Amino acid sequence: MLIKIAQLFLSLTILVTLHEFGHFWFAKKFKCRVDKFYLFFDFLFPFASVMNFALFKKKVGDTEYGIGWFPFGGYVQIAGMVDEQMDKSIIESPPQPWELRSKPAWQRLLVMMGGILVNLVLGILIFWMALLVWGKETLPITNIPNGLMVDSAAYNVGLRDGDFITSLDGKPVRSINRIPIEIIMNGVNTIEGIHANGERFSLPITNDDRGKILKRMKKSTFVAPRRYITEIDSIDASSYAANADLKKKDKILAVNGVPVKFMDQLKSEVVKNKNKKVELTVLRGKEVITTHCQVSGQGMLGIAHEPFQELKVEKQEFGFFQAFNQGLKDGLELIVMQAKQFVVLFTVKDAHQQVGGFYTMVQQMNSTWDWQQFWMFTGFLSLALAFMNFLPIPMLDGGYIMFILWEMITGKKVSDKVIYYANNVGLFIVLGLMVYANTDWLRN
Numbered sequence: 001m002l003i004k005i006a007q008l009f010l011s012l013t014i015l016v017t018l019h020e021f022g023h024f025w026f027a028k029k030f031k032c033r034v035d036k037f038y039l040f041f042d043f044l045f046p047f048a049s050v051m052n053f054a055l056f057k058k059k060v061g062d063t064e065y066g067i068g069w070f071p072f073g074g075y076v077q078i079a080g081m082v083d084e085q086m087d088k089s090i091i092e093s094p095p096q097p098w099e100l101r102s103k104p105a106w107q108r109l110l111v112m113m114g115g116i117l118v119n120l121v122l123g124i125l126i127f128w129m130a131l132l133v134w135g136k137e138t139l140p141i142t143n144i145p146n147g148l149m150v151d152s153a154a155y156n157v158g159l160r161d162g163d164f165i166t167s168l169d170g171k172p173v174r175s176i177n178r179i180p181i182e183i184i185m186n187g188v189n190t191i192e193g194i195h196a197n198g199e200r201f202s203l204p205i206t207n208d209d210r211g212k213i214l215k216r217m218k219k220s221t222f223v224a225p226r227r228y229i230t231e232i233d234s235i236d237a238s239s240y241a242a243n244a245d246l247k248k249k250d251k252i253l254a255v256n257g258v259p260v261k262f263m264d265q266l267k268s269e270v271v272k273n274k275n276k277k278v279e280l281t282v283l284r285g286k287e288v289i290t291t292h293c294q295v296s297g298q299g300m301l302g303i304a305h306e307p308f309q310e311l312k313v314e315k316q317e318f319g320f321f322q323a324f325n326q327g328l329k330d331g332l333e334l335i336v337m338q339a340k341q342f343v344v345l346f347t348v349k350d351a352h353q354q355v356g357g358f359y360t361m362v363q364q365m366n367s368t369w370d371w372q373q374f375w376m377f378t379g380f381l382s383l384a385l386a387f388m389n390f391l392p393i394p395m396l397d398g399g400y401i402m403f404i405l406w407e408m409i410t411g412k413k414v415s416d417k418v419i420y421y422a423n424n425v426g427l428f429i430v431l432g433l434m435v436y437a438n439t440d441w442l443r444n
Contacts, residue, residue, distance in 0.1 A: 004365040008358070009071075011378040013039065015385060016074040018122055022114030023076045030107040033062050033098040036077035040068035046427055078111065082420050101416060105408045112400040119386035123334075126379030127327035134372045135317040136326070138175050141165065143312040144225045147196055148176065149264040151220040153213045158203040161264045162196030162226060180222040184210050184348070185340045211349035218354065218363075227263050230306040239302020244293035246303065247284065254281035263305070271299035331383055338387040357438030394419070394426025 017039055027034050042057075044050040057066030068074070080099020095102040100111060147162040148154075159165075165173050168188045173179060182188050183205055191203045213222055232250045235241045254260060255269035256279050270278065273295045280291050293301055318326055345355075361381075366373050392402040399422065403414040 001362075001367075003367060003369055004362045007365045007369065007374050007377075008362050011374065011381060014378065015119065015122070015382050018118050019115040019385065019389075020074050020076045022116070022118030023078065023111060024114070026107075026111040026114040027076070027078045027100065030103055030111065031098065032100050032103065032111065033079040034076060035062065035079055036064045036066070036075070038066050038068050038076075039074045041070040041072060041075065042066060042068035043070065045070055045072060046431065082416065082423050105404050105413075109401065109404045109408070112397050112404065116386045116389050116397055119382045119389070120331075123379045123383035123386065124327050124331040126375050126382065127330050128324045129327075130372065130375050130379065131318045131326050131330075132320060132323035135315050137313050137315050139177070139225070139311060139313050141173050141176055143314070144176065146226040146228070146262065148223040149226040149262070150223050151216055153209075153216040153220075154222050156212065157191070157205060157209050158201065159191070159193075159223065160195060161262065163193055163201075165191060165193040165223070167192045176223055176225070180213060180217060181337075183222075184214055184217075184344060185337055207348055210344075214344070214348060214354050215350065218356075218360070225311055227308045229260060229263055229266055230308060232303050233306040234304045236302040236304075239300070240294035240296060241302035244280075245289070245291035246280070246282065246293065249284070251283040252280055253283055253288065255279070257281070263308075267299075270295055270301060274299045331379075334380060334383050335387055338384055355437050357434070359438065393429055394422040395430050396426065399423070399426050 020037065020039075024034055024037055038054070040055075042054040043052045051069070053069060054066040055069055057064055059065075078100045080095060080101040100108060103111075141164070144164075147164050148159070149161050150159045150163065165176075165179060167173055168179070168182050169190050170192070183191070187210075189205055191205060192201070194200055216222065229252060232246060232248055232252075234248065235246055252260060252266060255266065256273070258265075258269055260266040260269055275295065275297050277292050277294050280293055282289050282291060295301060364377065389397040390401070391398045393399050394402075400419075403419055403422075407413045
């Protein structure tokens with residue numbers, strides 16, 4: 001868990017620092033005075049006058065650079081801007097030449113766009129470099145010889161273990177990882193394919209189905225490659241299996257006389273017998289033996305299997321310019337997906353309950369340090385932050401941009417007082433969303 005937290009902490013530190021640098025660079029470019037540049041807050045956010053101290057600070061010219069004690073985000077304090085510190089004195093004094101509010105609208109727009117632009121460029125740059133170094137691995141649907149293993153949400157829409165999904169709304173499926181994304185984000189209405197017995201199927205998908213699939217996705221993958229049962233690798237010494245006649249390298253062939261060839265079949269038969277003793281038919285070397293084992297209340301025997309057989313994963317390698325084109329394409333697609341997520345929130349039942357915060361992000365990190373996964377996650381998060389900050393909510397960058405665009409279109413500047421009080425409302429909205437997102441561990 002500590003490695004997961006460390007990876008998320010490093011990712012956010014990089015993104016926050018560079019985001020704020022975007023604002024800082026444009027502010028300096030247009031000769032605005034920048035009073036502070038801080039990683040983390042040197043006060044108890046959002047209470048600007050509470051617990052004011054920094055872990056480190058150094059003043060260079062007009063700007064104080066520092067690291068705050070409150071490990072959440074960061075900020076650049078630009079003179080003449082109503083920011084996280086909500087300094088009301090700004091609206092009670094006339095604009096000064098070195099202040100942001102005295103600059104032309106187009107310069108103010110670029111200052112406020114600075115962080116978003118950096119996040120956009122950084123996200124695409126990371127995807128570009130990651131593709132150049134590691135390439136891209138995909139598991140084509142044609143490389144899954146035994147069909148799919150389905151979870152409860154997939155089963156409820158009519159899919160069965162061993163099915164082959166061939167198309168979604170008539171469009172061919174090329175990768176199983178895309179199936180739940182297409183169903184939820186792109187509003188797929190029909191899943192087409194072939195059952196294990198060779199019978200073709202066409203299954204309708206409703207918004208209610210989408211809500212159930214989305215809810216399950218934090219716990220399972222909707223569909224996964226169907227895999228053969230492998231030999232027993234280890235037995236939990238504290239489990240019922242430790243008292244059964246089971247050994248390493250054994251391979252289970254049947255449960256209560258029911259043949260099991262695939263892992264999903266084994267799991268299904270064991271779960272049916274929670275808190276009961278089952279008869280296991282086991283292959284040991286060349287000998288077939290029979291033993292009995294109690295099943296736990298969670299539907300577990302207490303054994304771990306050897307790694308599954310390798311599926312034929314296709315790796316695509318990219319040249320310098322090919323990686324850029326693919327990275328740009330992936331980045332733009334991700335931004336479009338962010339927009340579609342908002343549509344999902346308002347159109348799919350209970351979708352809001354799946355909104356996650358830091359807990360959810362930590363769960364997405366690897367338990368071992370994996371640089372490829374780390375940089376891909378950081379690239380994704382950079383583009384997600386760019387999108388979130390562009391939302392026209394006062395207090396976010398998008399709120400300031402909204403006011404500036406209004407001024408540029410109408411020729412009427414929004415007063416500092418209106419911006420100040422709008423930011424108060426925006427702060428309340430943002431804090432409410434943050435609290436809700438970060439109680440995901442309670443909702444799940």
